[in-house]
Amino acid sequence: MAQPNAGGKKKWVYAFVPGNAEGSARMAELLGGKGANLAEMASLALPIPPGFTITTEVCKAFFAAGSTLPEALKGEVMQALEAIGNTVSAKFGDEKCPLLVSVRSGSRASMPGMMDTILNLGLNDKTVEGLAELTHDARFAFDSYRRFIQMYGDVVLGVDHGAFEDILENFKNLNGFAADTDLDADAWREIIADYKAAIEREHGAPFPQDTSEQLWGAIAAVFDSWHNPRAETYRRLHDIPDDWGTAVTVQAMVFGNLGDNSATGVAFTRNPSNGEKEIFGEYLPNAQGEDVVAGIRTPHPLTKKSTIGTPETSLEIAMPEVFSELRRIFDRLEQHYRDMQDVEFTIQLGKLWILQTRAGKRTTEAALRIAVDLAAEGLITQDEAILRIEPAQLDQLLHPAIDPVAEHDLIAKGLPASPGAASGEIVFHSEMAEALKAKGRDVILVRSETSPEDVHGMHAAVGILTARGGMTSHAAVVARGMGRPCVSGAGTLRIDANAGIMRAGARTFKSGDVISIDGSSGRVYAGKAKMLPPQLSGTFGTIMEWADSTRRMKVRTNADTPRDARQARSFGAEGIGLCRTEHMFFEEKRILAVREMICAEDEEGRQQALDKLLPVQRADFEELFEIMAGLPVTIRLLDPPLHEFLPHEDREAAQVAAALGMDLMRLKARVAELEEFNPMLGFRGCRLGIKFPEITRMQTRAIFEAAVHAHKKTGEAVRPEIMIPFIAYRREFDILREVIAETAKAVETETGVSISYDIGAMIELPRAALRAADIAAEPSGADFFSFGTNDLTQTVLGLSRDDAAPILSNYLEHEVIATDPFVSIDQSGVGELVKIGVERGRSAKPDLKTGICGEHGGDPKSISFFETADLDYVSCSPYRVPIARLSAAQATIRRRRREQEGS
Secondary structure, three states: OOOEOOOOOEOOEEEEEOOEEOOOHHHHHHHHHHHHHHHHHHHOOOOOOOEEEEOHHHHHHHHHOOOOOOHHHHHHHHHHHHHHHHHHOOEOOOOOOEOOEEEEEEOOOOOOOOOOEEEEEOOOOOHHHHHHHHHOOHHHHHHHHHHHHHHHHHHOOOOOHHHHHHHHHHHHHHHOOOOHHHOOHHHHHHHHHHHHHHHHHHHOOOOOOOHHHHHHHHHHHHHHHHHOHHHHHHHHHOOOOHHHOOEEEEEEOOOOOOOOOOEEEEEEOOOOOOOOOOOEEEEEEOOOHHHHHHOOOOOEEOOHHHOOOOHHHOHHHHOHHHHHHHHHHHHHHHHHHOOOEEEEEEEEOOEEEEEEEEEOOOOHHHHHHHHHHHHHOOOOOHHHHHHHOOHHHHHHHHOOEEOOOOOOEEEEEOEEEEOOEEEEEEEOOHHHHHHHHHOOOOEEEEEOOOOHHHHHHHHHOOEEEEOOOOOOOHHHHHHHHHOOOEEEOOOOEEEEOOOOEEEEOOEEEEOOOEEEEEOOOOEEEEOOOOEEOOOOOHHHHHHHHHHHHHOOOEEEEEOOOHHHHHHHHHOOOOOEEEEEHHHHHOOHHHHHHHHHHHHOOOHHHHHHHHHHHHHHHHHHHHHHHHHHOOOOEEEEOOOOOHHHHOOOOHHHHHHHHHHHOOOHHHHHHHHHHHOOOOHHHOOOOHHHHHHOHHHHHHHHHHHHHHHHHHHHHHOOOOOEEEEEOOOOOHHHHHHHHHHHHHHHHHHHHHHOOOOOOEEEEEEOOHHHHHOHHHHHOOOOOOOEEEEOHHHHHHHHHOOOOOOOHHHHHHHHHOOOOOOOOOOOOOOOOHHHHHHHHHHHHHHHOOOOEEEEOOHHHHOHHHHHHHHHOOOOEEEEOHHHHHHHHHHHHHHHHHHHHHHHHHO
């Protein structure tokens, strides 16, 4: 909060000069990141131009008053402005020795380039003449004046910057000038006159000559830029709250455009691409800061090592004393901030000035190396190194990525449902995906939406694209589990699978056309995109090792196939937390037996079909047990409604009827018979097992026989965890537990091998969480709980995850919710039920094992919550295992710190 002045009023302006500052780095909430760091550098007596920061509270007051600056602010600003002038021996508005200032934004979170900046403020038709005489450089003075007019006209007066660019380019073309640096003072005078005429024509009033009017206009415009479209988009993408507001920093100008011994530059104290400990950056001689960003001229590297053929152009050779001072300052900033810094600087007539420092943006590879190196250098602890890595960024290392530098033909944008990138031929049917894969061709499965029937096609495809569905739709969940890139909910696409056509605007794509998808950004491109392969550095392993030695919660994987299980083990999974047995049924030969079972008229017919499934399911489980080598494996019994296994398109229905030797009309009648108004709340999960216990017997026999075989083969102890889905009542659990126990006894008798196993409940209904004590109570209560938070979120919030996108989008817009509850758990609603379920379950069975197997198991924010809920483990898709390992470690560290602070 703002500090009061001596008179009791709020302090809205905080001054800084080298060696003295009213603020500090701890005041970023009030002074913004830029203002707080300038104050900190001033306290360190680093060479920074003097200035002052107007607080974020003024920003809030400004918007509350309808974009009007508080009257009380003006006295503080003018007093601070006078102090700057006294420090640099200049005076704001003085015609002979004018003080010029920059006016910059500064949110507490870095938002590079998103808000507005104004340089050279304080110039008018008279002060520019004084500046020219004072510096003995008329060209510099009038060049600075034209820059100010252009920037002020654009940012404050709303004149399109293109109008100024046109004037400048036309003048250069008519007069034979190639570059801006070729223009002399007289040329700039002519251009300035044209600039001012354009402002009067477009704005309806002359360019302001009153320097105080210029200052207030600039401050208001920078505050207003907090709500410009690019800033709002950036905040939305980076979860920065709208109510933070921005500070405004006003600072004495230093000039990099005073000749060849002046320059401007940007540098990182370490390489932001790979993390190497080396200065990385560029500078431009005889230039101002925006010249580097605008790309008008090609900048030079700072170090001779970075030059290509011309080391004399480097700052290290051209200005060795300045470079040495810059290196010393970089070392000091790193020692002080204990992190890699992004620094802006200006050299004015051979003197170095530091304009800004902040934690530098970096790639994931660089972030890992910098964190490990800083810990090795003793600047940070291992815990701090773990906290320095953004878990979600690890995705960049685990998946191929589309080269951001190459040109691509964007045709649509959807949701980034599963990270990674892929190129392939369009296919509209799963059977075609399998057929082309068998021929060694890469395909993208394109569907309006996917269903469990498409699992084999998704597995065959290198990527999945859907027009409908959200971040936790079937396509998204399965794709993440398979490690396939997926773009879902690309609503502008029109997909006609029967006709084999996809329309993107006016363009039409057919089967066989090549497209590329970027599951990390949600973008879809025509043609084959240029890819970058995944890279895993040694520092990745170091951070993961530190994380594993720190975290409390175990990390398992959701895996239904040997391929998934092996991938997850390579990423450090400590078992399987969810094996969806139904996903094993969709291979072509198996699904025919499943359909035969569903269409059977009696138990004998069902059993005959189940007998065909038993050996293949047993083989699958046996391989999973072998891969996991004694680690826990949780197998969920059949969960989805039966209608999902039956064909719904006429073409496929005819094929199935022929394969089963069944009348087509009878098959269609069976499909219609199984249709439900809301199948996700219907005949599924334990309800299937109670109605058809023979299904449960077959699956549990397959599990137990596989456990016996795997133990004999590997010598590893195998203790399956059998999970009963969709439990609401204790009696449901008891009925199926009895079936499972009878099957175990039968297998023990047949094999002569004693079988150890646990039986647990999947908690995905509110009643199960509320009655958790009943479900866990002895005798013979649940041995473990696994919270299925995908379905629990649906049942608690009354939302279907497959078509909730329009509702959630509207709710996000109206701030009903802050995040998608299917992506990050609704802590106060769904999360509260998880806590209740854990507490009540353990009240009946203190050693009850609890975990989470929904998609939230791979979300860092959700994992942090699960640490507070005392879950024993999280389970997530294979490619999110490293993210979960790191997130769990961070959650443990933060919890430990909170407990230490509270003790």
